[in-house]
Amino acid sequence: MFRNKKRQQQASKNKDPKTIGDVLDHLGKSRDFVHFQHGNTHFSCWISYFRTLIDIDYVHRDVFPFLYSDSIRNMADIKDQLPLEKLIQTKDIHEIQSKLLEGYIIIQKDERSPECLIVPSVKIQGRQIEKSEVETSIIGPKETFVESIDTNINLIRKRIPVPQLTLKEIRVGKLSRTQVGIIYIDGIASEENVNTVLQRIQSLEVASLIDATMLALMITDNNWTIFPQFTDTERPDRVSGAVYEGKIAVLVDGSPNALILPSTIVEFFAAFDDYFLPWNISSAYRLLRLFAVALSALSSSLYVALLTYHYQLLPKDLLGSLISSRSSVPFDPVMEVLILEVMIELLREAGARLPTKVGQTIGIVGGIVIGTATVQAGLSSNILLIIIAMSALAAFITPNYRMATTIRFIRFPFIISAQMFGLLGIGMCFTYFVTHLIRLTSLGRPYIEPIFPFRASDLKDAFIRLPFQLQNSRPMFLRPGDPARMNTTRTSQEKGKKSPDIDE
């Protein structure tokens, strides 16, 4: 432990550059660092940049011609005449270094002069905005976030054209200095929530930050839980919907995901498509999803419990087919279930890792060939195969991938406790998870909110989605600055109109 600490101290001592010369020497070790003196008759200066980071075309076309022109006599002239809006003149070594590493150009009078002019010339290299692939939807917008934070902010801003939309920026990561943007509507989002988010992100002590989901894990309320506490999404429409509600969105540079905070558990089971369908249909689908989750988490453990301990519960007419399909299986139900579950997990993992084309083949090979062969070889029963396949399918009905993996994982404790105590074990395991969920918080707000603490007004958009005209208030869960979504007096006036009689 001591040695470790000492090593850390030494490392940090070595790092700190003292002068601009140190910085340039240090960076000069990289082959893509360009550092040269430019000089003509009236004026000479030192220019340095990373050629892999800057937009070479832009620099050659728009920056250097100005520098080389005759009108430039000294540093101040550059600042006045360069047609760029954000020129910084600074002596701060740290800033200079970080700007260099972000793709800025540094212009100095002399090689060792501490006074630097920083010219932006960042090359934005990334993919185009593409159709959503993770959270697909059939109707509704198809744009997704990309890896560039500016594009992402643009995608959100054009959906929320209000001056109150506030963007706060924080740099996270001692080494990576990743740009993190916090977006909310001032006046709607609860100030307390905003402060909590800011405070949590600012107090992070990490070396690097690569992705938004990583950030979500770092600022979570409880490190031990398997439940995701913040929604992550790749859809700008979903983010703007949430921001309008009074939530806070967090974007991370280099990540095609946005975080929505705080979240409740029911939001993970709501697809954004739900808002594009009539309320009764989308409510039915939400209930279907809820049923799918229950099925997915419990079906295999119920199979174990019923077949191992509670034969009395099985319907008389089902007994025949159950017993005869199990009669050639040499294992206990629990082994049988575990074999198949692990097999499905392998298939899923292989499907996720393999290239798309091969992945499909593997899916077919695994699903059909292995499934049938397992039953024929007498390793599992027909009925179990159906149950396991159904529950695997049901797990991925969950719109959020992180929640889907949680649901897939959650069944293993259930299976084991079903083997220990039958139905009683399932009951106790269920109790454990429910208690866990009650104790969880998201950004200090209760995680299973519309259920506990019980808020009837928030139930309008939880398990079922009521029509939009009934959803006239923002979720109480968020403690929004402005709870009313619309002018309630006007809506109530409209409601007050007498309903016409037949044929009137």
Add this chain to the structure above:
Amino acid sequence: MALNKINETHQLGPMSSFFLIQVTQIGIGFFSFQQPLSRFSAQDAWVACLIGGLSSLGVMWLILRLLENEHKYGRADLFSIHTRIFGKWIGGVLNLATIIFFMLYAAIYLRSYIEILQVWIFPQLSILVFTALFCLLIAYIVLGGMRTIGGIFLLSFVYMIPLYAETVFAVPGAHFSNLLPLFDHGPKSLLLSVFYSIHIYLGSEMILFYYPFIKHPEQAKKWCYFALLDTLFIYLMIMILGTAYFSQGEMKLTIWPTVTFWKSITFPLFEHVDMINIVYMIWILLPSMALSAWIVSRGIKLTFPVIRQKYALIFVLAVFIVVAEIVYNGELVATANALFSKLGFCFNYIYIPLLLLCQWIVKKVKGEPA
């Protein structure tokens, strides 16, 4: 004192007093109360059930009076009432007696549930293993504080609704003429039944301990009474259904009438609903146990301020395990249950009015300011 003011983040909304009271009242008696009630007043047992339930409203009125009077002296719970009225030493002894009473009460409650599990589902279930696992669950809940306990209560209430609703399926097998002739029993046999019905309504007195944790207690009052009426309604329904479903001779022989009539409900996907329901009833047991553990551990902390509630909790759970082990057969469970239902009766119907009287006397003696 820092304890006097409960931080608002640990408090529960006024409506939660509804769930807390309703769920604590429905207990293990739910399985078996029809039998002792109809022993004395046969088909009129539901009248006794009704009277018992209405009397619980009266007790609730007394309890709320007691707590409201105490409210202006600081923290309003039974422990501080004891120490304020009777002084540090006698009050401490009374507190200790209360703690022991609730501790044993909860332990016996747990043991009764295990008894049912052993009879109906797993005759070989090890008491030690089950209680230990169950106590771990309780510890997990109680460590979350009063908020988590409140959540468990709310969910328990929600989860129990299908269970009550499901009893509708027993209606086709019911013979409602069994309820006739109405009011055929004299006051004496009816009162005996009322006495036996009291124990199913016990549990509402726990508000004496968590009252300071309820926000806006004046708003919570009506919820308290609603909760009592709801319990009354549920028990009344089950009582009437039980009377209609069983003939009196059959009722005399049936130890757990509720479970037996669940037995005749079948669904296409599963038979033997009784077994599922017994496991399901873990959600009736869990909140009351968690609340009792919280009350007792908090009581220990308040009586002996040296001990932190966390460590008191471990002690309490250990006592649960030991008591459940000591009560080794069904006979003892029945005896203990009978004893505790009498003690509970004394606590609610004798001790609380006395306490209210003492509070009044102290107020008179000390004299009111102005």
Add this chain to the structure above:
Amino acid sequence: MRIKILLLCLFLLLLTGCLPSNIIDDILMVEAEGYDYLGKGQIMGTATMPNYVESGNPGSQGAGLPSTAAMMRYISGVTYDGKSLVDKFQPEGQRQLKIGKIRVMLFDDKLARHGLSKQLDFRNRDPDTPRDLTLAVVEGSTREMLTAADYQTQIPVSRYIQDLIQQNSQQNYPDSDLAQILYSYYGEYMDAFMPIIQKQGDHLALVGVAAFKKDKYVMKIDGDDVFVFKMLFQPFDQGVYDYEFARGKHIALRNVHTSASFKVRNGNSSSPDIYARVKISAQVRQAFPGSISKKNADHITKLLNRHLEWEARQLVHRFQTYRVDPLGLGNTVRSFTYRFDGHSWPDRYPHARFHCRVNVNIVQTGISQ
């Protein structure tokens, strides 16, 4: 560290906490039990359990025949009356015998006349017994009924019997599952009854209802009278009643709905009056040609009313002479009488006066006149 110790304790606890399992293919589920009385407290018990065929290659049958065809397995043996057959036969079973899915319990008429108190008490005590268990009295040997291999159907005999009884109790036969039998057996002022079945060659048939006095079978209600019995016993809607209004001329009614209501006067007197009012809505199922039309429907209904009233009085009279009360008339009297005198009821029951009014309402006469 503390967590590690806790986990260790938990692990040890779980190791000791394993429960004995009943994996469904490692147990033998008794589906039917039969009891034949041999005299002197001895019975011949028979238990059947399905032995699901283990096919060699289950997967290959996925597309073909389902492999659920069950072979039955029988065990019989002599033991004392009241012995649990599962315990008795366990030494003959290669797997655990379990009672939880039992469908049928059969008693031969000798045992039924001897008394069933031990069996009923046992079934009421056992938490595993399902409440929809079917009980029946067999004319002939239960062993023969359960072990015979010459039935026309291929389904297991336990299912055959249960289906037969359950199907018919939706029609002419009254409900008689375990719940109903225990209700009236333990209840005061009423007696239990069970259907009687008989093996007739290569099939089974319901031949009547056995009325019990306490636990003893004392009186048989014939198949023809079952409609009248059910009409007084419970509301129902699927029965068929065949009425011979003149020699060789029949008319058959299918009832759409039947309900009976009772009234009692002088419940505590030595001869209470019981008034039954039965309403039958019915449709004509078959009729002697020309016997019924819109015009003379009234005439036929009047005849029918009087006939059914007479039949009902006859039936109750027979119950009174045998001093059995499967209709629960005593319970009806109790429910109408304040301070009901239960002690003297068994003596007063035979003197009770039973009055019956039947009102048949023919709602349809079919699609032809």
